[in-house]
Amino acid sequence: MRYLVQKFGGTSLVDDAKREKVASLVLEAKQNGLLPVVVVSAIGRMGDPYATDTLLSYARECQRELLPREADLLMSCGEIISGVVMSTTLQKAGCPSIFLTGTQAGIITDGAHNNARILKVDPEQIIGHGREGKVVVVAGFQGVTEEGEVTTLGRGGSDTTAAALGVALNAERVDFYTDVEGIMTADPRIVADARPIEAVTYNEICQLAREGAKVIHPRAVEIAMQKGIPLRIKCTFSEAPGTLVTSQGELNKGAIDITRDRTITGITHIPDITRIKIRTGDAADIPDFQGRIFKALALAGISVDFINVHPEIVLFTVKNTDSSKAVKILENMKIKPEVSPDCAKVAAVGAGMTGVPGVMAKIVEALATEKIQILQSADSYTTIWVLVKKEDMENSIRALHRQFGSCH
Numbered sequence: 001m002r003y004l005v006q007k008f009g010g011t012s013l014v015d016d017a018k019r020e021k022v023a024s025l026v027l028e029a030k031q032n033g034l035l036p037v038v039v040v041s042a043i044g045r046m047g048d049p050y051a052t053d054t055l056l057s058y059a060r061e062c063q064r065e066l067l068p069r070e071a072d073l074l075m076s077c078g079e080i081i082s083g084v085v086m087s088t089t090l091q092k093a094g095c096p097s098i099f100l101t102g103t104q105a106g107i108i109t110d111g112a113h114n115n116a117r118i119l120k121v122d123p124e125q126i127i128g129h130g131r132e133g134k135v136v137v138v139a140g141f142q143g144v145t146e147e148g149e150v151t152t153l154g155r156g157g158s159d160t161t162a163a164a165l166g167v168a169l170n171a172e173r174v175d176f177y178t179d180v181e182g183i184m185t186a187d188p189r190i191v192a193d194a195r196p197i198e199a200v201t202y203n204e205i206c207q208l209a210r211e212g213a214k215v216i217h218p219r220a221v222e223i224a225m226q227k228g229i230p231l232r233i234k235c236t237f238s239e240a241p242g243t244l245v246t247s248q249g250e251l252n253k254g255a256i257d258i259t260r261d262r263t264i265t266g267i268t269h270i271p272d273i274t275r276i277k278i279r280t281g282d283a284a285d286i287p288d289f290q291g292r293i294f295k296a297l298a299l300a301g302i303s304v305d306f307i308n309v310h311p312e313i314v315l316f317t318v319k320n321t322d323s324s325k326a327v328k329i330l331e332n333m334k335i336k337p338e339v340s341p342d343c344a345k346v347a348a349v350g351a352g353m354t355g356v357p358g359v360m361a362k363i364v365e366a367l368a369t370e371k372i373q374i375l376q377s378a379d380s381y382t383t384i385w386v387l388v389k390k391e392d393m394e395n396s397i398r399a400l401h402r403q404f405g406s407c408h
Contacts, residue, residue: 001130003171004034007140007162010041010051011179012236013082021236022086023093025177026135030095035130037169038137039162040086042078052078052141068113072142072152075114076102079139079158087137097135100125103150105136106168107143107161115154116143118223121168138165156217163220166229174229176216177236182243183208183215186267190394191401197265199244201351204265207383211347212268221245263359264350264404267397271390273305273345274323275375277338278314278330289335290314296329306345306376306387315376317343317387343375344393347385348400354381366403370395
C-alpha cells in the first residue's frame with residue numbers, strides 16, 4: 001500500500017465547510033492511488049469551544065493548576081473530538097473511515113507528561129484498517145506510555161505525530177495543511193514581497209522553525225529526516241504547490257537545484273528577548289563562575305540562547321519574561337550583569353551559504369545602510385544570527401530580504 005499522511009491544523013477544521021474541503025483533499029489522494037492516513041489537531045484556536053487552550057482554561061477557572069497527568073487527559077480530548085467529527089465527515093462524503101486515538105494508533109511515548117517523546121510506533125491497527133479500504137483518522141498530539149498512561153507531545157505535537165506515522169508506514173510523503181501557502185522567505189506581515197519557498201532541505205527548515213518560523217515543528221522534521229520521508233507544507237484552501245522539504249541530494253536530482261542561485265533561503269526572527277552581559281572582572285573572585293552561571297540558570301528552568309563566552313566577557317540571551325528572574329539569580333551570586341531588554345534575534349538561513357565568502361559582509365553592509373547596530377552575532381554552516389534592538393527588528397528583516405535578492 002502507498003501511504004500518504006495528511007496532517008490538518010485546527011484552523012482547517014473549524015466548521016462544516018472547511019471539513020468538507022479537507023474531505024475533498026483526502027478523496028483526491030485516494031483517487032491518485034494513495035491510501036491517506038489523516039492526522040488532526042484540536043478544532044480551532046483559543047476561544048473556540050474545543051481548542052486545547054480553551055479546555056485548559058475551563059479547568060483552571062477555579063484558579064488551581066492541574067497536575068500534569070490530569071492535564072494530559074484533558075488536553076487529549078480536543079483531538080479526540082476533532083478526529084471523530086472528521087471521520088464522520090469522511091463517511092458522509094462516501095469514504096469509509098475510522099477514528100483512532102493516539103493509543104489505538106500505537107503511538108508509544110516516554111512518561112514525560114505534557115511534553116512526552118515518541119519512543120516507537122506500532123501501526124498494526126492502521127495497516128489492518130487500511131487493508132479493509134478505510135481511511136484512518138488519527139488524533140495528533142497524544143500517545144500512551146507502556147504502562148497505559150495517556151500523554152501529550154508538547155508544542156507542535158500533531159506535527160510530530162504525523163511525521164512519526166510517516167516513518168512507521170514508510171509513507172510516500174507527509175503533507176502538512178495549514179492556513180498559509182508554505183514556508184515564506186520572511187514574515188509577510190513585515191516584508192510585503194515575501195514569497196513562498198518552492199523547496200528547502202531538512203536542515204534549513206529545522207533552522208527556520210527554531211528561529212521563529214512557526215509553520216512546522218523542528219522535532220517533526222528531524223523524525224522524517226531520519227528515514228528521508230519527504231514533507232510538503234501546503235494551504236488547505238489554495239491550489240498553490242506549497243513548500244517541499246527533503247534532502248539536498250534529492251532536490252538536486254530533480255529540476256530544482258536549491259544551491260545554484262540561492263545563498264539565503266529565508267529570513268526569520270524571534271522578538272522579546274533580553275541580552276545579559278557579564279564582565280569577567282566583575283566575577284574574578286568567583287571560582288569557575290562561567291560554569292556556575294549556566295548551571296544556576298538551568299536549575300531555575302531558564303533557557304539561555306545566543307551564548308558567546310570570551311576571556312573578558314560572557315554574553316547570552318533569555319526571554320524577556322525570564323530576565324528579572326535571571327538577574328536576581330546572578331545578583332545572589334554577587335554578579336552585577338549589564339542588561340539590555342527588548343532585543344530581537346534575526347536569522348538568515350540557507351544551505352547555499354556554506355563555503356561562500358562574503359555573506360556576513362553583506363549582512364553587516366545591509367544593516368549599516370539602515371543605521372542598525374548589531375549587538376551580537378553568531379553563525380553556523382547554514383545560519384547567521386544577529387542580535388538587534390527590537391525597535392530595529394522589522395527594518396533589519398526588510399534590509400536583509402532586499403540584500404539577498406528577496407531570497408531568490
